[in-house]
């Protein structure tokens with residue numbers, strides 16, 4: 001069971017963002033990195049939006065971040081969402097990647113519990129065409145310690 005129904009349109013990778021989507025198929029998150037100003041940026045573009053450099057690379061990032069902002073959708077904005085119930089569309093501010101933000105969904109938090117600043121980590125869910133999409137789940141900062149809390 002995926003967070004959004006499988007009938008939702010899947011991304012159509014273009015030349016600029018194909019490596020981003022390819023990394024997602026390997027369950028990794030890769031972000032565009034400018035070798036000249038040594039900053040990350042997203043979405044991918046042919047040149048650095050800050051300094052115009054074409055000397056760009058891709059770097060794998062941790063996928064940890066926090067909820068920057070979100071909205072709860074109650075209306076079916078796409079036919080596939082009909083009868084699906086409330087869902088969130090969240091902007092995730094990634095850790096340690098300058099100010100890179102991804103528009104995604106937090107998949108394991110009920111609408112009333114979702115909050116700005118909540119720590120999250122990336123996970124990957126298949127779209128209807130089998131393509132893996134980056135989504136996020138709640139990250140418990142102390143979950144690395146014992147794992148026996150519940």
Ligand SMILES: [Zn+2]
Nearest residue numbers: 034037048051
């Ligand atoms: Zn740059």
